[in-house]
Amino acid sequence: MKEKCTIDDIARLAGVSKTTVSRVLNHKPDVGSATRKRILRIVEEQGFVPNITAAGLAGGRSHLIGVLLPSFTSLYVLDIMRGMAEAVDDTLYELVLYSINDRASTKDKGDVIERILTSKLTAGLLAIMPGQLSSYVTRLHKPGFPVMTIDDQEAIPSVPRISADNRGGAYIAVRHLLSLGHSRIAHIKGPAHYLCARERYQGYCQALEEAGLAVEPGLVLEGDFQENSGFQAARRLFSLPSEQQPTAIFAGNDLMAYGVLSAAAEQGIAIPSELAVVGFDDLSSSALVRPALTTVRQPFHEMGRLGVKRLLTQLSTQLYIETSHNGMHGRKFYEREAPAATEHIQLATSLVVRASCGASHQQVNPT
Amino acid sequence: MKEKCTIDDIARLAGVSKTTVSRVLNHKPDVGSATRKRILRIVEEQGFVPNITAAGLAGGRSHLIGVLLPSFTSLYVLDIMRGMAEAVDDTLYELVLYSINDRASTKDKGDVIERILTSKLTAGLLAIMPGQLSSYVTRLHKPGFPVMTIDDQEAIPSVPRISADNRGGAYIAVRHLLSLGHSRIAHIKGPAHYLCARERYQGYCQALEEAGLAVEPGLVLEGDFQENSGFQAARRLFSLPSEQQPTAIFAGNDLMAYGVLSAAAEQGIAIPSELAVVGFDDLSSSALVRPALTTVRQPFHEMGRLGVKRLLTQLSTQLYIETSHNGMHGRKFYEREAPAATEHIQLATSLVVRASCGASHQQVNPT
């Protein structure tokens, strides 16, 4: 583990040219296995770590992946980031954090995003819940600069995205309540401009309809995904004539479910005996609130991990295309038509059963 | 905002050499103000963003700051990171994320850290709660590579660190309970090998002693900072003969306070009327648990922000030293004695009063 050590150093030690060393380091096929072995040994001995800055500059291709996160950020972005870090762990890539200042105007935020591209620091971008920033993010996604959104509020047709199965999660949540004998199940929706809010509502409707129950407009309210809106919505539900009151509430997310819990406590409504409550997200605090919240778990960790994996795949695909076409200009992916997979990956959610719905503790998976 | 734009491009447009452009970009004094103005205008027009990768390579000095975060990571690291992102926002620096895989052995983790240095990607490192990794982090901290720990479990003499005023926070928390009339105040300590746990205990003792009360060994238990240990500790306190039972519990952190809340609920002990509870940290969930938790708020955001600021200061100091000594080798800070400020910055904490202690809602600041 010498102070510093360049490719030239180990080339000298191995008695070969640095080109050859570079080749084995980059897993090129065309190197004699004897030489390769010797080089690898010396690399090991010296504890040589290539300078990815230089590699990026020379190769015209950075080894950094940008992570964009808006700062109105929720607890679970940590899980997402942990997943991303894990995926990047045994690669040559590293993660660069781009946090957007809340107080800035949307236009300023757009500027920040523009710079991400123009600075050419990163090879691609993972946007965690870009929300209002989506339009800017879209602009970045060109051939040569892959972008992927994670859990976006809106589906951008041209950009690949990863999300949880919101509809399916809502479906199993409501199914669970139905199996517990509830027939008057209310729902507090998230804002209509959130895709996930609409999907969850669809799952709710589907489960009811399959059970032969009508969706009662009076039992469906809309919140803003914040705790207080859940609180307010619950109050309105509690003020309904007693024969119209729900026996269960499926909240669009955990935060609003917390609001329901508070409202119930205020009104002296016992949970789960008088009212069952189910949320969506499984924030880490949902195991801590009292009563502990039954909720739909989103696979945040996996979403982050997969996001990186797919991005890396796209990056290496680009490389392949570039190489196979060579004969034209070296580094111009820009002029070729996009091979970009604009796919949508949807990950399964699962129901985490805790005290707030009155069932025994267990985990229910979708079938 | 052209597709790409290098320093040469704008040099051409301005009719000067790229050297001159480079000079104004780096705020060198020796450039004619007319030329400088013209260059700046063109830079603006073209939306030119320098390639920090190349700048790093050429200058021998990276513009990236590493952020090391262990993955047993708590909710509040988000706040810390947000603070760091904010501080970096209007500088040329960016943040690179290094997350350590939990499942790896301590030695493997050490290897990861070694690579952080040898890869020379970053100019310095901010270690968030390194804990067991501290020894490795220490090794990184040489002149030329500033390291700063944030909220470390242990004080490493040679490394500058930022932490909250744990002793002071505990002190005001207990003072608050005393002012509410409590005289039998229990404390659930964190693990003794955590510096912050010991400091909080000291604050507890100091407040009691100043009030003329003895620290009763029977009222001081030790947990592990996890919820369940708080639960167990509370149970033991509740099983004391009634005349020995505490009327208030100061938990070493919020998680353990949650455990106390659960244990109280289990035993039918009303909070705050029969028992006051105070935590430490102010996790975002502490406003959500029922009853809402009175707790000591740590300035996580500020800790992150300041961490970056100080690191940047150190970086620019190095630069100055390097420049002023030039005449010797250009980039060898290594052989010079360390100017490294090994200071310790301690930030004030504040008490957030909520329902669990029985006082009216307010915020108490240390005097």
Added chain:
DNA sequence: CTGTTAGCGCATTCAC
């Protein structure tokens, strides 16, 4: 299979 030759985009000596 391997070595040689050129840069990547910029900062930093030196000259003028």
Added chain:
DNA sequence: GTGAATGCGCTAACAG
């Protein structure tokens, strides 16, 4: 004040 030359550490074209 300004420009020309050199190189950071590495990859990628080109020849053998």
